[in-house]
Amino acid sequence: MKSVFKSPLSLTVLASCLLSVGAIAAPANDPATLAQIRDSAMKSDWAYERLADLTDLVGPRLSGSAGAAAAVEQVAAAMRKLGAKVTLQPVKVPHWVRGAETAELVDYNGRPAGITQKIVLTALGGSGATPAAGLTAPVLVVRSLDELKAKAAQVKGSIVLVDVPFDQELADRGHAGAAYGPGAGFRYVGPKMAAELGAAAALVRSVGGANFRIPHTGVTGLVDGARIPAAAITTEDVLLLDRLLARGPVKMHLTLTPQNLPDADSFNVIADWPGSDKADEVVIVSGHLDSWDLGTGAHDDGTGVAGAMGVIETLKKLNLHPRRTIRVIAWMNEENGTRGGKAYFDANKDKLDKHFAAIESDSGGGRPFGFIGSVTPPMVKYFAPLKDALAPIGAGQFERHDIAGAADTSPMERAGVPVFEPMVDSSAYFNYHHTPADTLDKVSPLELKRHVAVMTSLSWFLANMEQPIGRTAHQDSED
C-alpha cells in the first residue's frame, strides 16, 4: 500500500518537472502549444459575439459614416479590454453617401400607354449624381471594353451598360476570386471609360451570384470632372434589357443622387499583443473594418476583423506571449480607396524589415481549409508543424502563391513582406458580398471558430518561427 501510494505522487512530481522543463526548453511552435491554441479557439464564442456587436449594434460602416466611426470605437474598446496596446492611426478617407436610386424603362417597342418598367439598381461607390429629377437617355449594352471603345459614337449621350456575367460555375469549382475578378475590373474601369466617351451614365451588371434581383454595389474608378452617374443593376434587369433591346431601342429614366463629400477623418485600429525577445518585429493579423452601406458587412469583412480580434482573445486566455509582437489591425477604407492600407504602408515604409509577415482575411467566413502565403518556395517545408496542428479541424492545407495578399496588405507584399490569408470556401461568398443580404445570419458560428483557430495558429506560428521566411521574389519586379 505504501509503495503504491508513493509511486503516483512521485510520477506526478516528475511529470510536472518535465512539463516545466519542456515549457522553457521546447520551441514555442511545439505541437502541444499549437494544439492548445486550436482547441481553445474551437471552444470560444468570443469572436462571434464581437461580430454580433459589430453587425447588430453598429451595422453598415462605409468610410466616413457614423457607422465607421462607431466601429472604430467599438473594436478599440474591445481590444483595450483584453489588455492589448491600442493605437488609432489617422486615415483620411473618401466620403461618399448614397442618395435616391431609381430607374424605369420609359420607352421600348410594344410598351402599352402609361406603362414604365421598373429597373432595380444601386449606385456604385464614387458614382456621380443625376439631376434630382433624373435623366432620360437611350440604353446601350456592351459586353466588353473593346466593344465600348468600338461603339464610341453610340456611347455619347447614352446610358451604357457593361454586361459581363459572373461565372458562378467557376466560383463553385473553388475559384470565387477568379470568378469575381473580371466583373470587378469592368466595374472599376468601365464607367470611367464610358464617361470619357461622353456617356450620360454607366451601368454594370451586378458582380455576384444567386439571383434574387438584388444589386451588388462596389467601387468604381470615376474621377472628378467626369463623375457620371454609375450603378450596378441586377442580373434579372440585365436580362430584361437584353430582351427589350431585341425588340428595338430602349430608353431609361435614371435617378441617382449620391453625394461625394470632402474626405473625412477616420482611423486604422491597431492593437498590439507584445512579443518577448523579438518584440520589435511584428506579425500583422487583420481584416477590414469598413463595409459597404447596404448590408451589415458580416462576411465582408466582419469575419476578418472578428477573426483577427479572436487571435488576441485566444492568446490572452492561454496566457501565451509570442516572441514577435502580434499586431491586430482593423483596416479602414478597404472598399473604396484602400486608404488605411496605404497610410500604414507610408508610415512603416522604413520599418518593413521588422515586418516578419502580414495576414489579412477578406474572403468571408466560409469553411477554412488552410492558408495561403507568399513565402519563397524553400520556406514551405518549415510550415509542416502548423499544417499538422490544423489538420484535425480540416484546415491543414498550405498553398504557396506568388501573390497572396488581400488589398490592405498588398503594398507591403509588393515591397517584399510575406503575406498570408486563410484559404476558405468562398463559393457562396459572392452571393451576399456587397448586397443588403450580407448579414450575421449568413455566418456560421462553427466556421468562425475554425477561422479564429487558423488565424491564431498562423499568427502564433509566424511570430515564433526560427527561420526568417525572407523577402518574396516579386519585390524588385513589382515595387
Place this chain on the structure above:
Amino acid sequence: MKSVFKSPLSLTVLASCLLSVGAIAAPANDPATLAQIRDSAMKSDWAYERLADLTDLVGPRLSGSAGAAAAVEQVAAAMRKLGAKVTLQPVKVPHWVRGAETAELVDYNGRPAGITQKIVLTALGGSGATPAAGLTAPVLVVRSLDELKAKAAQVKGSIVLVDVPFDQELADRGHAGAAYGPGAGFRYVGPKMAAELGAAAALVRSVGGANFRIPHTGVTGLVDGARIPAAAITTEDVLLLDRLLARGPVKMHLTLTPQNLPDADSFNVIADWPGSDKADEVVIVSGHLDSWDLGTGAHDDGTGVAGAMGVIETLKKLNLHPRRTIRVIAWMNEENGTRGGKAYFDANKDKLDKHFAAIESDSGGGRPFGFIGSVTPPMVKYFAPLKDALAPIGAGQFERHDIAGAADTSPMERAGVPVFEPMVDSSAYFNYHHTPADTLDKVSPLELKRHVAVMTSLSWFLANMEQPIGRTAHQDSED
C-alpha cells in the same frame, strides 16, 4: 413497277379513308388525338412568348393599376387573334397603391450614438399609412395569435411583429402549399387582430424561402376604421430584431405611405373556344391576370395565364374542336380580393350545372407531374387515357383531392363544380412568390411547354368526356 406504283397509292387511299372514318367514329378522347395535343404543345414557343409579352411589356399588374388594364387589353387581343370569342367581364377591384416604405431601429441597448439600423420591409396589400414623417414605437414580437391575444396590454401602442417562420423543409419535401399556408394565414389575420388590440402597426415575417433579404408581400385582412400600417419584413431583419430584443427593448421608426383608393373598374378576360354538340356546357381553364406590384408576376401567375392561353393556341393549330366549350379565363384580382372569381360565380350561379369542370393553375411554372382534381372517387378510373397520354412527358399522375381548387375557382368548387389544377414542383416557388424576383428568367421555357401540354390535354379530355363527373361530395356541407 406498275403494281409497285399502284400498291402504295391504294394503301394511301385506304389509310386516308380509315383515318377519315376513324375521325368520325372514334371517341374524341382517343389516344392519337391526345398524343397529338401533347406533342404539339411540347413544340410550341407561343405560350412563352405570351408570358414574355405580359412580363416584359406590361410587367407588374396589381388590381387597379395601369399594368392590370394593359394586361387585360393584351390578353384579350391575343385571344381574339386566335379567333376565340372574347368577353370582358366587368369587375370592381380594390385599388391599393404602394408608397414610401422605410424602417429603422432607433433605440436599442448598445446602440452607439448617431446609429440607426435599417430594416428591410414592404407594405402588405391593404396596409394603412403612417404619418408622412413616420411613427416611432416599441417592437413586440409574438410567435402566435394566442400569444398576441395574451399580450394584449403590451400590444397597445406597439409595433407588433407576428413571427411565424416559413417551413422550407416541408416545401422541399413537396408540400409547398402546406408550408405557405400558416404564414399566409397569420399575414391575413394577424394585423387585423393587432389593430383591434390597439397596435400602432403590424409586421409579419416574410412568408417564403431563400433568404436574400427580400421581403415577400401579400394581402392582409385589415378593414376600414382600423387600417393600421402593416408590412412584411425580411427573415434577416426578424433575426436581427430577435437578437436585439435579447439585449433589451427596441424602438422602430416606421414610414409606410400606401394609399387605399376607391374601387377601380377592371375585367376578367373570358375567351371561348366553342364546343360542338355540347357547346352550352363549359370547361374553364384559367390563371389569374393580376400580380403583385413588386415583381413582374412571371410565376405568379403569368405561367397560369400563359398556360391557359396556350390551350386555345394548341387546339387552333390542330384544328380541334371539343364537344363542350373550352373557356379560357384570365381572372382579375386574385391577389387582394378575389373579386374576379366572385363576379364570375355571381354571374353564373344558375348556370353551374352547365359548368362541367374548372381548371386553374396558380402554383407557378415548375415542372408538372400531372394534375389534381376534386372529382368523386368512382370517377378517377375514367382518367386513365389522359394519364397515359401525359406519362411520356412525366406528367401522368392524377391525385384526387376533396378540395383541389385555387382561389378563383373556389366558389364554384364549393358549389359542386369539379375543380382541377396542374400538379407541379413548387419547392422553389415561394422563393420568388410575391417578391421583386418573380421575373421571366425564373420560368423554364421547357417546363412551360409541359405546362401547356397538361393544361390543353386536361381541358380537351374534360370537354369530351362521355361520363358526367358529377358534383363533388362537399357541395352540401360547405356551400
